[in-house]
Amino acid sequence: DVKVTQSSRYLVKRTGEKVFLECVQDMDHENMFWYRQDPGLGLRLIYFSYDVKMKEKGDIPEGYSVSREKKERFSLILESASTNQTSMYLCASSLGRLGRNTIYFGEGSWLTVV
Amino acid sequence: DAKTTQPPSMDCAEGRAANLPCNHSTISGNEYVYWYRQIHSQGPQYIIHGLKNNETNEMASLIITEDRKSSTLILPHATLRDTAVYYCIVRPPSGGTASKLTFGTGTRLQVTL
Numbered sequence: 001d002v003k004v005t006q007s008s009r010y011l012v013k014r015t016g017e018k019v020f021l022e023c024v025q026d027m028d029h030e031n032m033f034w035y036r037q038d039p040g041l042g043l044r045l046i047y048f049s050y051d052v053k054m055k056e057k058g059d060i061p062e063g064y065s066v067s068r069e070k071k072e073r074f075s076l077i078l079e080s081a082s083t084n085q086t087s088m089y090l091c092a093s094s095l096g097r098l099g100r101n102t103i104y105f106g107e108g109s110w111l112t113v114v
Numbered sequence: 115d116a117k118t119t120q121p122p123s124m125d126c127a128e129g130r131a132a133n134l135p136c137n138h139s140t141i142s143g144n145e146y147v148y149w150y151r152q153i154h155s156q157g158p159q160y161i162i163h164g165l166k167n168n169e170t171n172e173m174a175s176l177i178i179t180e181d182r183k184s185s186t187l188i189l190p191h192a193t194l195r196d197t198a199v200y201y202c203i204v205r206p207p208s209g210g211t212a213s214k215l216t217f218g219t220g221t222r223l224q225v226t227l
Contacts, residue, residue, distance in 0.1 A: 004157075031213065043158075043217045058214070090157050094213070099146045099205040100165075103215060105157035 004106035019078040023091030032074035136202030
């Protein structure tokens with residue numbers, strides 16, 4: 001089974017802190033994604049990566065950056081956390097870019113910024 | 115991208131089959147139908163997907179109508195652990211939007227004793 005592991009399930013951070021959310025997948029997938037999910041707004045794509053050291057902006061990249069130094073690991077960075085970044089963050093991965101390549105999600109990281 | 119329409123909620127008795135409908139009348143001939151579910155406070159779980167033919171796996175069956183304008187997810191013997199929000203999603207075969215999953219409001223399935 002595909003395993004997408006997010007390092008932290010629940011975090012509480014202060015406004016202005018730098019926050020790292022880590023994600024690891026064990027299936028040698030090429031593609032990795034970071035989404036956030038908010039009530040009433042559904043799932044929104046923040047960033048995705050098609051290969052090591054490559055990244056592309058999603059729909060809401062402002063206030064976020066990402067890092068992919070190794071194929072299995074994709075990190076989301078909040079440079080200076082703000083209260084409007086309180087959300088559930090979801091990491092995902094897929095073998096390829098095509099519609100037939102299933103996207104698998106991690107358990108989610110609940111971030112509260114106070 | 116094709117949009118989907120699902121009933122907001124459904125109930126099902128434990129042990130019975132749960133049949134969750136999805137309308138995707140604007141689907142293109144080469145777009146995939148995916149189903150995910152999300153249990154409260156957890157990440158979305160992949161269930162099944164299909165293109166033209168009906169599909170079955172250990173979790174569920176997917177029935178796609180011949181005109182592909184609608185589909186039904188079938189959980190053959192629902193249990194309390196199947197209580198979740200179920201999302202039907204249409205994905206293009208390629209291109210940037212193939213990676214951008216768009217979850218609608220889904221169907222909240224409540225399985226009861």
